Amino acid sequence: MTAVALAIAVFLAVAVVVYVALPFLREPEPESDALVELDERERRRLELLERRDRALAALKEVEFDHRTGALTDEDYRSLVGPLRRDVASALQALEEITTEDVPRPPEEEGQPVRARTST
Amino acid sequence: MPELGSAALLVTFGLSLYALGAGWAAAAQGKRRLAQSAQNALVAAFGTTLVASVVLLVALLRNDFSFTYVAKTTSRALPTPYTISAFWGGQEGSLLLWLLVLTGFAAFAVATKRRWERELVAWVTPVLGAICAFFAFLLVAVASPFATQVAPADGAGMTPSLQNPYMLAHPPTLYLGYVGLAIPFAFALAALLSGRTDERWLVATRRWTLFAWAALGVGQLLGAHWAYVEVGWGGYYAWDPVENAALMPWLAATAFLHSVMIQEKRGMLRIWNVLLVILAFSLSLFGTFLTRSGVVNSIHSFTQGAIGPWFLGFIVLVVAVSLALVFWRLPLLRSPTKLESVVSREAAFLYNNLLLLALCLTILWGVVYPLVSEALRGEAVVLGREYYDFFLRVFGLPLLLLMGIGPLVAWRRASLRSLVTTFRWPTLVALASGVILLALGAGSSIPGLVAYTFSAFVATTIVLEFVRGTRARKALGATSWPGAFASLVARNRRRYGGYVVHAAIVLLAIGIAGSSAFDSVAEARLAPGESMTIGAYTLTYRSLEERQTQNATEQRAVLDVQRGGRELGTLEAGKNAYTVEAQVSNEVGIRSDPLTGEDLFVIAEQIDPDGSVQFRVFVKPLVNLIWIAGGVFVLGSVIALWPDAREQRRLAARAYEIGVPAAR
Structure with a gap:
């Protein structure tokens, strides 16, 4: 091995060890070392939010397809009812498990649910 | 410097093992700093693999033949671009490229994780660590690109067929696809390991899957064009095992991209989707195994080596562990909803999935049949074209039709009246096209005629979807028609990007049907001054020319081309004799008609000392639509891949609603 190669190899080894150990070097004694995980309540909320968003997206698509003429009035009426009920039941379930204050998203991170339902 | 390359790879191996072990421990015990440290190891592994890659690249560019790999794959006379492409032209170098791309993707995936993905990424890290460790092990212990020898005066050179500009782009693009499928696989396994089988893994991997799938598609088209212009047999796809090796994971990924929509829209097919991701990645490993092990005879299988058994063992391990995890998590993967009607969009997607999978498994059986027959009967029987x-006709033609039917059928269920309304115009256009083509003589190939008719059906549905959608957006308040069109695409990039990809598949189908079902061929031995005809073309052999390039002697037969009495210029076809490699390659002559998409394709099969040449000439109608389809495919993929700010906001809002800030 040439001297240059040896020097690069040594530098590489040191850099790698430091980089891998960085989380421990930065926080030798952290307040908490727990990986952020969702608790059961949050997990249930996530499932309901997914269900709500899925139903809202489906509703939007049905409304748009109806508007384009891809769906007849008859099909639209038969589809839109169950979808609205899906949204309502997800929202109701969400309401039921929301017992504490949930922080409102800042403007740049999200929009209210109603705003997202418009096409 | 080879020691530096070896040392860097050894460090990569160590880091990958650390990512596997520490990552597993961190995820299982919920330790944040250890998880971050394991993720840092993956990022560092990319750095050390990059160092190893630079060492090899420098050795190639310096013609350092003390590296066995450099001496095996290059020569002093080789032009610089091909010296660079020698990086992936041999077994060891291509494995290094695999590892470089893999560690790069792994580093990117863990470094750009969002807060709501943390829980999953903690489990993604050991999975990616395991895959990286396997490839690093191969490079360290089985097929090192840094093996050395006493430097010979010159290298052995490069296989002539690899000395083509397409070789600069085709293998790396294909590798981006093969390796890219490792990321969705790692997220799927992470979802199973953590028990978090909600939508997060799908959302986190959506772009990765699309990217890998698009890269595989583009890589295959580049490979097809390489075969067309370089291999010199008059075609672009020969159902060669190595070509099939890239097609199979692409088909599995195509099935996944469709079925994942059913899970997102209806919460169905959770088990199926996980299985498809596992299948796609396993097939990508299998593809690399086929290309690099030399287990099957192929024009693309350029190397043979000792990696075969290791690869096979790893594939078996990947499949076994993945299936065991799926079985373990079956209770979590059961869908809450069921198929409401067999006439619905989700049912159409399901049929599409079954056909794609049937085609994929049929091809797989064709690829492994020689191995199976050799093992059972002692004789390798190759299944022919x-x-x-x-099976392409049996499964491919219904697939083509379904591509048009799917978008016309509503989610959940569709009434007969609705179907009549939406199918009316596409059916009329398809039938009219079929009748006109029959009248024009296209009935000589029934599969070709059916492909054209189905293509007309699909093309009409795509046009109608864009027209109806744009009209609806205009009615909803868009200020202009272009504005309405742009807003339509921007608001649902995946849907309309998908339609553009469908348009590419239609062009591909028309190009394949035209060039394979309606092509013509003629052969003749001509002395200078003599002519031959094929279709409307007349070719007159004018002269034989010889010239010397950097690494080859080129012989070219010059032909004057006429069509219908009109001069179209000259065409050259001949052979290259490569001095260092002591090999001869066919160099075909192609004249493309930009208006009709037709090619006149000339092969100089044999050049005799008296100057006479045996010519084989093809006329390939519409073949250029295949290459145009490539451009349209890229456009559709980019539209679908383009970040959707609206969706990002929705995901951020959802994360915020459960109290997990979405910021990185």
Whole structure:
């Protein structure tokens, strides 16, 4: 091995060890070392939010397809009812498990649910 | 410097093992700093693999033949671009490229994780660590690109067929696809390991899957064009095992991209989707195994080596562990909803999935059949083109039709009245096209005629979807028609990007049907001054020319081309004799008609000392639509891949609603 190669190899080894150990070097004694995980309540909320968003997206698509003429009035009426009920039941379930204050998203991170339902 | 390359790879191996072990421990015990440290190891592994890659690249560019790999794959006379492409032209170098791309993707995936993905990424890290460790092990212990020898005066050179500009782009693009499928696989396994089988893994991997799938598609088209212009047999796809090796994971990924929509929209097919991701990645490993092990005879299988058994063992391990995890998590993967009607969009997607999978498994059986027959009967029986063509028609034509039917059928269920309304115009256009083509003589090939008719059906549905959608957006308040069109695409990039990809598949189908079902061929031995005809073309052999390039002697037969009495210029076809490699390659002559998409394709099969040449000439109608389809495919993929700010906001809002800030 040439001297240059040896020097690069040594530098590489040191850099790698430091980089891998960085989380421990930065926080030798952290307040908490727990990986952020969702608790059961949050997990249930996530499932309901997914269900709500899925139903809202489906509703939007049905409304748009109806508007384009891809769906007849008859099909639209038969589809839109169950979808609205899906949204309502997800929202109701969400309401039921929301017992504490949930922080409102800042403007740049999200929009209210109603705003997202418009096409 | 080879020691530096070896040392860097050894460090990569160590880091990958650390990512596997520490990552597993961190995820299982919920330790944040250890998880971050394991993720840092993956990022560092990319850095050390990059160092190893730079060492090899420098050795190639310096013609350092003390590196066995450099001496095996290059020569002093080789032009610089091909010296660079020698990086992936041999077994060891291509494995290094695999590892470089893999560690790069792994580093990117863990470094750009969002807060709501943390829980999953903690489990993604050991999975990616395991895959990286396997490839690093191969490079360290089985097939090192840094093996050395006493430097010979010159290298052995490069296989002539690899000395083509397409070789600069085709293998790396294909590798981006093969390796890219490792990321969705790692997220799927992470979802199973953590028990978090909600939508997060799908959302986190959506772009990765699309990217890998698009890269595989583009890589295959580049490879097809390489075969067309370089291999010199008059075609672009020969159902070669290595070509099939890239097609199979692409088909599995295509099935996944469709079925994942059913899970997102209806919460169905959770088990199916996980299985498809596992299948796609396993097939990508299998593809690399086929290309690099030399287990099957192929024009693309350029190397043979000792990696075969290791690869096979790893594939078996990947499949076994993945299936065991799926079985373990079955209770979590059961869908809450069921198929409401067999006439619905989700049902159409399901049929599409079954056909794609049937085609994929049929091809797989064709690829492994020689191995199975050799093991059972002691004789390798190769399934020929007829086998693949038959199943392409049986599964491919209904697939083509379904591509048009799917978008016309509503989610959940559709009434007969609705179907009549939406199918009316596409059916009329398809039938009219079929009748006109029959009248024009296209009935000589029934599969070709059916492909054209179905293509007309699909093309009409795509046009109608864009027209109806744009009209609806205009009615909803868009200020202009272009504005309405742009807003339509921007608001649902995946849907309309998908339609553009469908348009590419239609062009591809028309190009394949035209060039394979309606092509013509003629052969003649001509002395200078003599002519031959094929279709409307007349070719007159004018002269034989010889010239010397950096690494080859080129012989070219010059032909004057006429069509219908009109001069179209000259065409050259001949052979290259490569001095260092002591090999001869066919160099075909192609004249493309930009208006009709037709090619006149000339092969100089044999050049005799008296100057006479045996020519084989093809006329390939519409073949250029295949390459145009490539451009349209890229456009559709980019539209679908383009970040959707609206969706990002929705995901951020959802994360915020459960109290997890979405910021990185």
